[in-house]
Amino acid sequence: MWVYVWGFLYSNYLRFWLKWILRLVTGKCELQRLFDGSKAGAQRTLSIEHSLESSKNKVLRNAVHVEEAEVEKCVRDVMKEKKIKQQDTGFKTNLHISLLQISGYKKLYLNVENMRKVPYDSDNEEHEEQLIELWNLLMPHESLKARITKQWCDIGFQGDDPKTDFRGMGLLGYFSKHYTDEARQILSRSNHPKLGYSYAIVGINLTEMAYSLLKNGALKSHLYNMVSGLPQMEHFHQFYCYLVYEFDKFWFEEEPESIMHFNQYREKFHEKIKGLLLDCDVILTLQNTKKP
Numbered sequence: 001m002w003v004y005v006w007g008f009l010y011s012n013y014l015r016f017w018l019k020w021i022l023r024l025v026t027g028k029c030e031l032q033r034l035f036d037g038s039k040a041g042a043q044r045t046l047s048i049e050h051s052l053e054s055s056k057n058k059v060l061r062n063a064v065h066v067e068e069a070e071v072e073k074c075v076r077d078v079m080k081e082k083k084i085k086q087q088d089t090g091f092k093t094n095l096h097i098s099l100l101q102i103s104g105y106k107k108l109y110l111n112v113e114n115m116r117k118v119p120y121d122s123d124n125e126e127h128e129e130q131l132i133e134l135w136n137l138l139m140p141h142e143s144l145k146a147r148i149t150k151q152w153c154d155i156g157f158q159g160d161d162p163k164t165d166f167r168g169m170g171l172l173g174y175f176s177k178h179y180t181d182e183a184r185q186i187l188s189r190s191n192h193p194k195l196g197y198s199y200a201i202v203g204i205n206l207t208e209m210a211y212s213l214l215k216n217g218a219l220k221s222h223l224y225n226m227v228s229g230l231p232q233m234e235h236f237h238q239f240y241c242y243l244v245y246e247f248d249k250f251w252f253e254e255e256p257e258s259i260m261h262f263n264q265y266r267e268k269f270h271e272k273i274k275g276l277l278l279d280c281d282v283i284l285t286l287q288n289t290k291k292p
Contacts (some may be wrong), residue, residue: 029082035094042224043280048098057081064102068230071099097228099199104230107221111213111233120166129160130173138187155187156199165204172203174237175244179286180239186248195252197259205262206243209270210236218277225283242286243273257290 014058028036039043043093052064059081066074075095076086084091121127128147135144138155145151148161157165176183190199213219214236222239223231250269276282 031078031082031095032084032091035091040094040097040228041281042221042268044094045098045101045224046220047269048095049102063099065106066099066103067107068100068103071096071103074099079248100229101224101227101231102229103230105220108159108231108233108236109221112211112214112236115170115233120163121160122163130170134173137173137180138184152200156190156197156201156203158198158201162200163276165201171207171210171237172200175203175241178237179241179245182245182286186244188249189252192252195255197251197262202247202262203244203267206247207240209266209273210240213273213277218274219283221277221280224283225281226285238285242284246273281284 031048034044034047034051038047049064052060055061059077063074063078071203075092076097077083079088079092086092098203134151134249135155139151142151150160152160152162161164186198190202210266219236219239223235227235247269250272251265254265254268256265273284276284
């Protein structure tokens with residue numbers, strides 16, 4: 001109750017007067033103080049994003065919704081609104097970077113969401129080519145006997161036609177194509193007689209995990225630290241690859257009694273990743289990991 005009351009009073013009354021007093025004392029607006037007091041990356045951009053969203057000024061509030069092409073004009077408008085000299089190149093550059101990161105994150109989410117909505121189509125030549133490429137990358141010494149075959153179970157699909165399991169397979173293909181040695185190593189480990197799991201099905205689950213973390217904003221710190229500008233689909237793919245690699249290590253460290261407990265350990269792993277993402281300095285990349 002008191003937390004809600006305090007939050008209401010601060011947001012609607014105290015914050016305004018506190019900002020006003022600090023501007024009188026320092027001669028700088030809140031945005032200028034944030035740039036001076038925080039280092040580049042997530043710490044700075046998250047603070048700027050919160051400040052803009054909380055502003056009572058329409059120009060500042062709208063700044064978090066601009067698209068890439070509008071960022072430069074938006075920076076000029078914000079500086080004019082806050083009476084900051086256009087010659088202040090440091091402020092201009094820093095705000096430009098932060099707005100690119102903010103707009104880029106929103107655009108990346110929309111792109112991933114659109115990709116997620118596209119169902120696998122066995123009549124789509126590109127989809128079929130990606131699927132066959134996945135097999136060839138993971139099983140280079142064994143040819144598929146047919147398009148529909150029990151061989152697909154060897155890389156962790158549930159049946160003889162992967163289209164029934166297909167969700168976000170482009171991400172699995174990315175891991176196999178760009179981290180081929182690691183992908184084959186993890187596929188081999190997934191066939192462990194006691195601790196084995198379905199490689200493809202787990203990959204699909206981790207795709208959904210990566211998507212949910214992007215959707216709820218949890219990936220902001222990671223992406224704002226990783227990319228000084230517009231986050232791209234490639235960066236989302238790389239985070240997915242990190243999840244696949246780290247989940248494999250996590251699974252073998254935990255030593256579950258059986259695959260029947262997968263959901264329990266998936267949630268435990270999910271909580272672990274969410275905890276890591278709370279760190280404003282976090283960067284989660286496959287390059288920072290050791291081979292399992």
